[in-house]
Amino acid sequence: MSEKKFVPAWTNTPPLPGSYRSIVKEGRQDQIDVPSNKYFWQLQKDLKLEDDFFKNKQDGNQPLGPVPPSRIDADVLRQLADIAGEENIQVDDYHRVQYSYGKLAEEMVSLKRGVLHEVTGAAVHPRDKFDVQRIVTLCNEKKVPIYVYGGGSSVNKGFLPQKEGITLVLNTHMNKVLEVNELNHTCRVQAGCMGPQLEEALNNAPEQFHTVHRFTNGHFPQSFELSSVGGWVLTVGSGQASTYYGEPANLVLSMEMVTPHGIINTSDYPSTATGPRVMDMLKGSEGVFGVLVELTVKVFRYMPENRKHFGYIFPDFDRAVSAGREVCQGQFGLPAIFRISDSFETDNAFQMYPQSPVVEWALENILGYKPGKRCVCLGTVEGESDFTKLVQKKIAHIARKHGGFPTGGGPAKSWEKDRYTSFLISEAISDYDVIMDTVETPVKWDNIHTIHDSVMAYAHSVPGTTCFGHMSHFYPYGSNLYFIFGVKGNVQDYVNYRTGLVDAMVKAGGSPSHHHGVGRLMHPWIERFLGKEEMDVLRALKRHFDPNNIMNPGYQLGLDVPEDLKR
């Protein structure tokens, strides 16, 4: 690999304070990473990007331009200050913009170009749930829209203040782990608690909560460092280890939500035959019913010492999928992390992390794992030590049966190391007109190949793009497909491509999202997927909880999307 090859002038210093870039990097100002040369050259080849293409960098390191003024009534602002304290109300431009943007590629690219969309009227940092109750009452009375910023990691404009109003920021004060109940294996936590805070408290429960054992919540989304416990549940997300621990929707035992209609505070019984469970109706509500303030979540013994890593190469996607299915349908326990890359992602990985020529040659010519066909699978097993040994052994047996060649735990360990920061690379690349993002859908074992083929057929039909995929969440009854794509061009080019991908996904029978949620991004597809009858139920609940439509109003969840935007 020649040292003379072109490399762009990546921005590899912290963002300038007060800049657009600083808002883009909210929550990770200090995390700096740029694409490796290898990765860049690969992408440059895939997208056919001339060196000249990298003349214009737009990294957003300029100070904020003009921001539309807040239209919040001065009297309302005064009352908000009376409730939450003057110091917890922000109406300056920077903070208003900061709390109006999530982490969608489209949003970040627009920001770096200095293009603003809707901006909240005020950022309000409630001190506790009683502040929230008073704020919801006030806003309901005054018909002021409320948006909620948990950790700010939404990738679907889930808290975009489409109708202005105010934005409640929950991770400033309402971020505490309130109780670890060792007997019940539960933890009571405020909705604004961030992933690392929760996990740190649980891992250190003996020191912090006088428990005998250490615990984990078992929920590790890629947004772990940037997302809040409340957000996990309200968006019905999924985590990297959810195959074993369950999804956040199943990890929650009770919720307290402040709605304009009143306060819902559910019991934390794991099961009760007392009618439809209202708590379940709040899951996935993405802020349209009320403000989630507190949760009781499940916890598990923290036993990292028992964790096993595994990895296999399969001859093709079909055989990898079959092995994955057999693992998840085997009644011997499930792996925690479990991922199968399709052949495109596998080829990418091999180019980014090339093996020695001998290994590469042997793999291809002796063992028969051909580029363009072979698929990598990796994962971990967690639990008691004899259990992890058993599950690892069973997986090995099944993998072998389907032509899997063991790679050892190395790839899983490498992947684990970068799992929360790999998106920094895409972020760096988007300083130029290359936008990378993802779309994802649940699949059933009997439609995974149809959906994968349909999406890839569209993906590869558009020049100047790249797309590859993997499965990363498994059930005995199906899995998910996660597509990572890159587009050479401007925001509109990216939007067009993304739309094409989702169209292909949904037309082939997929859902608009497996774990990212709907927000204001997937709303064109939601009614097509759920059907009018289900949408009517959601709208009925919306009317019940929030008759004045102050909670996260404006297209969210597709509740009030105009007909002409529906696909």
Added chain:
Amino acid sequence: MSEKKFVPAWTNTPPLPGSYRSIVKEGRQDQIDVPSNKYFWQLQKDLKLEDDFFKNKQDGNQPLGPVPPSRIDADVLRQLADIAGEENIQVDDYHRVQYSYGKLAEEMVSLKRGVLHEVTGAAVHPRDKFDVQRIVTLCNEKKVPIYVYGGGSSVNKGFLPQKEGITLVLNTHMNKVLEVNELNHTCRVQAGCMGPQLEEALNNAPEQFHTVHRFTNGHFPQSFELSSVGGWVLTVGSGQASTYYGEPANLVLSMEMVTPHGIINTSDYPSTATGPRVMDMLKGSEGVFGVLVELTVKVFRYMPENRKHFGYIFPDFDRAVSAGREVCQGQFGLPAIFRISDSFETDNAFQMYPQSPVVEWALENILGYKPGKRCVCLGTVEGESDFTKLVQKKIAHIARKHGGFPTGGGPAKSWEKDRYTSFLISEAISDYDVIMDTVETPVKWDNIHTIHDSVMAYAHSVPGTTCFGHMSHFYPYGSNLYFIFGVKGNVQDYVNYRTGLVDAMVKAGGSPSHHHGVGRLMHPWIERFLGKEEMDVLRALKRHFDPNNIMNPGYQLGLDVPEDLKR
């Protein structure tokens, strides 16, 4: 044990056709069992029943007396016949009564005494979901109440035709297993399919559906032989093996429900981040939203050859509970059946199945397992063979640690043999004025003893009664308490005692039901348990799905209970 001791003249022949008793024994006309002498003498002693008490038998073997005439409009009846076929409409007294009664002790005792409560206007047997659609449309138009009889096993008057109307009987025609999808590990089934029909089809899937493997649904409630798949889900029941397989609410992947508002037909993805899941809102709706017509349920490999049975005696309830908790919180897999009897039930068991005097003496005096203290635990493990071996070994280890003495698999096997028919005994006893029944609640590990003590304090404060309990469904976060009680007296004595037990249970923090549901029995407690806010949500959904209140109207789920009946 002297042969001269008194034994009542049990009715041990099949019920006379057309009699009240025949209705009581609906679904099990041929199943005849009477209490063993040992059991009877024990009960006689506990309840202080003189031999004279057994002079008056009221076994309901008399023909039906007068039944209030049907008030269904002749025109509606004609239209119903046009829809479902003349042969599928029954308006004769016997069938109208038959399909109006469930299996609540109170109902069965009343019937045997010839006392009728509400009776449906007509029993209608729809042939398929399209019949149901047309019937719901017609009844909504004409404001005719619809009650649904699935398998008829309700123990809370869940389909009592409180407002007359008609009763749809689903297990006559709509009882088919439609598809076994081996790849997806799912099964599509009509809502009126009974437990044994489903299980038989799944166990014989290779012959019936050309699958490679045999399957099981893993759901085995005590009502298995008398209940329908739809009922399992709509009442959010629980099964004997649910600790491992999950509860029916978690075993269902999609539902099709015909409501007056329209047809809900949800997707069968195991997970999708597309807002609150409407399917979850239908679970537990106990017939008040619409008629469930079809479901997709999860299935599991059927591997009875790997099943392991285990049993232990613990020195006391506290230690048995601690062992149970540790088993369920251990991250090595869960047992399938798992039961812990309290000391009262354990003493009962020892008296009904006495051990040899030597064993009994050694158990008590050498090993220290004292009557009045000791508790029996039994269960099974299912899954792949190395998994069942591992789980059994881990359970043995934990049991030993908490002072458990292994009894081997014998007690679990005996229990398994009688598990669906043990209630026949209570049925026989209720030919006299002794009424046996059950109440049950979820518990958390940190309130199980409080609830158990409170219920027992009340239970043992009332003369002429007996009460004992067990835990039979386990979660890492808690379990359930199931109380079996007997009352000497008439229906009102029984109602008073049951009310006292539920009061004690709910006041101590329990819920009105862990898996029997609410129906028209637990409605006085439901609002106290859920709170007004949650009840308002259920009422909002009710208004949405069923604006004319034709679906199972009248107290069901406590939706419209007058204030003075609330506790």
